[in-house]
Amino acid sequence: MPQENKVLILEDDTSTRLIVSKSLAAQGIETVIVGTLAEAEAEVEKHSIALFLLDVHLPDGDSTELVRKLRISHPLVPVLVMTGDYEQNRVSEFFDLGVRDFIRKPVHPILLASRVRSFIRNYATERALFEANEMYQRIAHEKEQEEELAHYVYNHILDVHTSKIDGLDVAIRSSGRFCGDMILSAKAPNGNLVVMLADATGHGMAAALTIYPMASTFSAMVSKGLSLGAILKELSTKHNQCIPQNRFVAAILIELSPAENSIRVWNGGMPSLLMFGNDGEFTKVSSKNLAIGILPDELISTKMEVFELDKVRKMAMFSDGLIENKAIGGRNISFDEAYDIIATHLDDLQDLLGKMHDCEQFVNELNDHDDMTLAVLDLERLKEELKQVEQEEDVLPGSFEFDFVLTGASLNNDKFVFGLSELLASYGFNKEFCQKVFTVVTELLVNAVDHGIFNIPSNLKEEDFIAYLSMREEKQSTIAASDKVSIQVKWQEPTQTLEIFLSDSGNGYELNSINNDNELDDLAYGRGLKLITSLSHSFDYDEHTNTTHVTLEY
CATH class of the missing domain: 3.30.565.10 (Histidine kinase-like ATPase, C-terminal domain)
Structure with missing residues (x-):
C-alpha cells in the first residue's frame, strides 16, 4: 500500500534537494524526489502524494502547467512552490492557479519541515471532510431514490385500491411528501359502498408505511363481500402482523346500504363524524372505540352505530389535523368551534383546508404541521351512483x-x-x-x-x-x-x-x-x-x- 504522507519534491538543484529531503525525513515524512517535469508526472501516477513541493524553473520547462494539471487530478492535495527573490512578481499568478504557499530560497530546513507537516495535517482533515461529504451526498441520493420509489408505489397502491365514486369528495393537505392519512372506498358485491378514512401515528414516510398494509387488505375484504365487522377484524389482524406495537391507526369505517336503507359507522380514535340531516342540522358521531393496533384482535369491538340512510343528506369526516392546535385572533378555539367552522364551509373543501391551516399554532419552534384530510359524502349523489350499477x-x-x-x-x-x-x-x-x-x-x-x-x-x-x-x-x-x-x-x-x-x-x-x-x-x-x-x-x-x-x- 502507498504511504499517505509522501511528499513529492520537484527540484533540479542537487544541494537543495538534499537539504529538503533530509529535513523532512527527520520528521518521519517520506519523499519522492524528481528533477524534471516529465519525471514528476510519471511519479504522480505511482504514489499517493500528500503534498507537492515544486521548484519553478526546471530543465524541461516551467512548473506552471504542472500546477494546472495537479489542480485537476489532485484538487485537495496542497501545492507549495519554492522560489527565489527575483520571482516574487509571480506570486499572484501561482496563487491564482491554486498554490497554497511559497518557500523562499535558500531553504530553512526546520521552518520548511514545520510548514510541510502543518499542510499535511490540514490536508488529512480536508480529505476526511470531503470523503464524509461525499458519503453523505451518496446516502442522500440513495435516500432520495428510495423515497421516490416508495412515493410512487404508495400512491399507485392507493390509486389501484380506491374506486372513483361520484358523491365522495376529498381534499388532502399533506405536511410533507408522504401523507399519514388515507381515504379508501370500494363497492361490495351486494351493491353497498364501504369507505374508510384512516390516520396513522406520526408524519411522513413512517406514518405512510404504517398505513400502507391496510390499502390492499381493505380492497380485498370489500370485494369478497365481508361484513363491516369482518373487514375491521382483518384490518386489525393485518396491522398487528406487519406493524410495530407502538404504531397505531385511528380510523372511521362507513358502509352505505341502499337495499337496507342503512348507514353503519365505526369510529376508532378519530374526530367526530358530522352527519347532516335533511333539515341541514348536524349531529356528531363520536369515537367509541380505540385506534386499530392498540387492542389485540380478539378484543376489537365490531359493534356498529346504525342510521337510516334516507334521513341523512350529507356526512363529513376528517383527520385530527383539521381541528387540533387552532387559534383565531390569538385565541385558542375549541373542537366544538372547529366543528362549526367545518360544517359551514363544506362548499369549498380546499379553501376550508387552507383556512384551518392558517389557523394552526405550534407549541414549539418546529412549526410541524399535521396532515389534513377531509372527506364529504353527498348521499343523494351516492345513492344515484349505486343505483346506476343496477340500471346498467x-x-x-x-x-x-x-x-x-x-x-x-x-x-x-x-x-x-x-x-x-x-x-x-x-x-x-x-x-x-x-x-x-x-x-x-x-x-x-x-x-x-x-x-x-x-x-x-x-x-x-x-x-x-x-x-x-x-x-x-x-x-x-x-x-x-x-x-x-x-x-x-x-x-x-x-x-x-x-x-x-x-x-x-x-x-x-x-x-x-x-x-x-x-x-x-x-x-x-x-x-x-x-x-x-x-x-x-x-x-x-x-x-x-x-x-x-x-x-x-x-
Missing part, C-alpha cells in the same frame, strides 16, 4: 351449461377460479357479478378441498394458522389421483340466475358455522360459508350426495 345490468340472452372435473394435482391449481370468472366475463356478465361468482366458487372450492378431501379441522386456521398451512402443504404433496371435485355451472336465461353445483370425493364439511349469526364477525373459520350464504340467492347442501347447490341472481 342488461338481460343476457341464451342459456348455457359447463361441467368441470378437477382431479389429483389439478386441485392444487389456484388459477381455475380466475379462468371461470374470465369465461363468464366473456359472455357479457358485469364485473360485480363476476366478482361475486369468483368469491362464491373460491369459498366452495376451499371448503371442498380443505375440509372434504384433506379433512383439515374447520377451526385450525383460526387457532393455529401456521399449523393449518403446514397441514395443507403436506396434504397437497400427497394428494391422490382419485381425489376429485366436480363443478357444474348453469346459466338460466328465463330467471336470469346462475346455478353452481359442487361436490367432492371426500367426506364433505360441517354446516354448524353458518347457523350462528352472532359469531360472524368474531370467527375466521365461519366466514367462508357465511359469506357464500350472504352473496347467494339460495344455498343448499345435500350431505347424502355431498353436493352444494348455490344460485346467484343477476
